[in-house]
Amino acid sequence: MEMTLRWYGSKFDTVTLSQIRQIPGVTGVITTLYDTKPGEVWTRSAIAALKDEVAAAGLHISGIESVNVHDAIKAGTPERDFYIDNYIETLRNLGEADIHLVCYNFMPVFDWTRTELARRRPDGSTVLAYTQAAVDALDPERMFNEVSANSNGTVMPGWEPDRLAHVKELFELYSTVDSEALFANLKYFLERIMPVCNEYDIKMAIHPDDPAWPIFGLPRIIINKENILRMMKMVDDVHNGVTFCSGSYGTNLENDLPDMIRSLKGRIHFAHVRNLKFHSPDNFEEAAHLSSDGSFDMYEIMRALYETGFSGPIRPDHGRMIWDEVAMPGYGLYDRALGAAYLNGLWEAIDKSHK
Numbered sequence: 001m002e003m004t005l006r007w008y009g010s011k012f013d014t015v016t017l018s019q020i021r022q023i024p025g026v027t028g029v030i031t032t033l034y035d036t037k038p039g040e041v042w043t044r045s046a047i048a049a050l051k052d053e054v055a056a057a058g059l060h061i062s063g064i065e066s067v068n069v070h071d072a073i074k075a076g077t078p079e080r081d082f083y084i085d086n087y088i089e090t091l092r093n094l095g096e097a098d099i100h101l102v103c104y105n106f107m108p109v110f111d112w113t114r115t116e117l118a119r120r121r122p123d124g125s126t127v128l129a130y131t132q133a134a135v136d137a138l139d140p141e142r143m144f145n146e147v148s149a150n151s152n153g154t155v156m157p158g159w160e161p162d163r164l165a166h167v168k169e170l171f172e173l174y175s176t177v178d179s180e181a182l183f184a185n186l187k188y189f190l191e192r193i194m195p196v197c198n199e200y201d202i203k204m205a206i207h208p209d210d211p212a213w214p215i216f217g218l219p220r221i222i223i224n225k226e227n228i229l230r231m232m233k234m235v236d237d238v239h240n241g242v243t244f245c246s247g248s249y250g251t252n253l254e255n256d257l258p259d260m261i262r263s264l265k266g267r268i269h270f271a272h273v274r275n276l277k278f279h280s281p282d283n284f285e286e287a288a289h290l291s292s293d294g295s296f297d298m299y300e301i302m303r304a305l306y307e308t309g310f311s312g313p314i315r316p317d318h319g320r321m322i323w324d325e326v327a328m329p330g331y332g333l334y335d336r337a338l339g340a341a342y343l344n345g346l347w348e349a350i351d352k353s354h355k
């Protein structure tokens with residue numbers, strides 16, 4: 001595996017490349033062209049500039065998170081072929097730039113969803129948290145407003161203000177899309193992009209839906225072992241793979257995370273590893289990465305990745321806000337750096353115990 005950190009680009013991130021360079025064991029970044037909209041083609045010159053900037057800091061691009069999928073593709077509207085052609089062109093341009101990993105998601109309307117961006121924990125840190133009761137009490141528009149108002153002046157991925165303007169239309173777009181239709185639209189998309197992925201050896205890594213169940217009446221399909229195996233089989237190509245995100249699949253306590261990792265052997269191309277602390281099955285918060293701080297056995301998660309021969313990039317995921325840092329919720333420097341060090345420690349111990 002390669003330890004990496006997510007970086008949103010110098011215009012958007014409070015964390016700098018030179019800070020990332022000093023986290024022990026971190027050699028790459030997972031990045032994006034954050035100001036491109038879903039459906040826009042990523043130009044070769046923009047990709048080259050991003051690559052050069054990262055290289056100048058002594059790091060490299062380990063993968064892209066995300067090339068976002070336009071809602072026309074997810075909803076399967078007549079315009080989808082136009083947007084898929086654009087997506088293919090972006091993939092080709094990334095492949096030409098020697099970039100071989102793309103994380104994306106297939107969640108209708110919303111990306112990941114939390115109901116609190118700064119829940120205080122006993123140690124004084126603040127974390128992202130979720131309660132189903134809060135989602136049930138909110139309408140999506142208010143949710144967008146609250147997220148924008150509480151993101152410390154940053155733009156949260158998936159909660160870009162210009163999406164708010166269209167939230168009603170977006171809901172309308174999906175009014176006839178149930179989970180079977182969403183599966184079919186995903187299959188259509190994957191079948192069309194697989195040739196370019198094969199040509200350039202680009203591994204597509206779908207991110208799970210977070211939380212791993214339908215919200216606001218919208219279908220969600222990348223939620224459990226059964227569905228993800230169905231997806232792997234429906235387009236059975238190694239380039240159709242997975243971002244294994246412990247914090248997203250882990251929102252549903254019925255998901256046995258190490259077992260899921262083992263059953264996806266060879267198809268996990270990217271891993272987000274973080275811990276959650278549950279108060280009840282529908283009230284949880286994002287803990288420090290350590291097993292002892294949350295509800296998951298992080299050693300078993302790392303061991304399953306190790307023993308299935310996982311060789312892709314891994315990144316610590318949402319961190320707590322600690323030491324008075326002001327940053328995008330979940331994406332400060334300090335706690336993610338602690339997370340990277342902890343995950344590297346687990347990996348070293350697992351590696352040595354296997355030798």
Ligand code: DNO
Pocket residue numbers: 065066103104105111112157158207272318330
């Ligand atoms: C949240 C992230 C997600 C993820 C997308 C992938 O912190 O893990 O926003 O990047 O779902 O497209």
